Amino acid sequence: GGEGKPGRVVDIRGWDVETGRSVASVTWADGTTNVYRVGHKGKVDLKCVGEAAGGFYYKEHLPRLGKPAELQRRVSADGQPFQRGDKVKCLLDTDVLRDMQEGHGGWNPRMAEFVGQTGTVHRITDRGDVRVQFNHEIRWTFHPGALTKHNSFWVGDVVRVIDDLDAVKRLQAGHGEWTDDMAPALGRVGKVVKVFGDGNLRVAVDGQWWTFSPSCLVAYRPEEDANLDVAERARENKSSLSVALDKLRAQKSDLEHPGRLVVEAALGNVTRAVELLRRHPEQVDTRNQGRTALQVATYLGQVELVRRLLQARAGMDLPDEEGNTALHYAALGNQPEAAKVLLSAGCGANALNGARSTALHVAVQRGFLEVVQVL
Incomplete structure (x- = not known):
């Protein structure tokens, strides 16, 4: 951006595995983005030129003199x-x-x-x-x-990132933060490579390293998948769904591409999805990776987007290739609120998928009590 020219901080993260929240990504007026130090190895390359909500990612490096460091710990503004x-x-x-x-x-x-x-x-x-x-x-x-x-994870542990996009975005605030580049890691298995002093974890997923709040991770125990045929089918379904979401979030298609609506649903970009609906209402049921935007939004619990899609006359009972309707996706994703919206709109509560299962069967099989109660 040039010395003295203003830019905007778009991300705070660690530098490799050395420090947490110690470098900032800044976008300049000409559209270029670069990375600068805000505490990494004690150096600072940036200063605020306008009023902004101050992050605590640098102040916590500096305990106030004369008092125990513990007294200086503060609740994150986020x-x-x-x-x-x-x-x-x-x-x-x-x-x-x-x-x-x-x-x-x-x-x-x-x-x-x-x-x-x-x-x-x-x-x-x-x-x-x-x-x-x-x-x-x-x-x-x-x-x-x-x-x-009290860390329940340590270096070398194998973990799975939870795949609830809204929950991860919320849990990452003040704990490694969230960027859309992290989306392909959702639902995937990785390995802990570093435990930071604040409890956050550096996790290697498919060759990429990300900083996650421990609340975004669960221990990976393959033996939990059991030997029951029904559990085997559920695991295959879950696996194929995770792969489809990964592919959707990685797509760089043009905004005018017919399947873009499904991509925006997978990324949780409600505003962009609504704008696409306004411009191209005829694409409301367009499929991408074999799924509609309504199915993806329901699985991820994007309740506001589900309502908007229904207002735009999305097909509530359209099945995917496995015969799953949007209500099945609410059960697969443990989304009771999304299930309520679909049922209130009059969807088929007892629709059967290819495995002859209703949404209620799916919710019971997975132990999702709230969804069971709604159904």
Whole structure:
């Protein structure tokens, strides 16, 4: 961009595996993009020239002088660092913890008994403090800076990235962030190559390295797939669906391409999809990788887009090559809200796919209780 010329930060990430959130991608007025240091090896190449929401990706490198570093930890402006169900530990000296607790749940001498023990986040209070449950009876409220996530993954572990696009985007805020380039990694198996100090993980997936929040990952246990024929069919279906989504998200087709609507649904780009619908309403049921935009949007839980597609007269009961309708996709993707929208619109609740299964069969087989209840 040239010295002194303004650009816009479009992404914050780590540099290789050395540091987390320490470099920025910047797009300049001429459309070019480059990468600059914002903390990598202690160097900074950029400065703010206009008011903006400051990221915490660099400030956390610099503890305030004169106080323990733990006291300087702050909740991300993008969201809470902890979520209900996270496993956490307090690893601080009791003197430091006692100081931190003032105004953040208070101090009780019995809390010292639980320093170093693993607890589970029960809820986040209105003030942003963290309520932690240690057993069936004991709960304490902690300053968020007093807690450390207890990593359930370590270097070398094989993990699967969850394939719920909306959930991953939400969970990545403040934890490695999200870019559309990461989309092909959704639902795929990878290996942990680094655990960062903040609990985030560097994961190698199909030759690419990405930084993920641990909340976006599940342990990969192939033995869970069982030997039942019905589970085998489900796994094959899931596998083919993951491959199709990967191919859709990787497509670089022109915006006017007839199958582009399905691509935008796979990427979760509701605004672009709605604009395409406005310009080309006749393409509402066009298939790409054998699926319609409604089927893909339903599987990914894009409820607003599902509503827009139905308003545009998308075929609710159109089957894919395996005979699955949009309602089957709601069951496959564990999307109860999307299932509600389809049922309210009058879709065929008992449609059978090629395996002679209804959406209810699929939801029961996968253990998706909320979808079962809706159906």
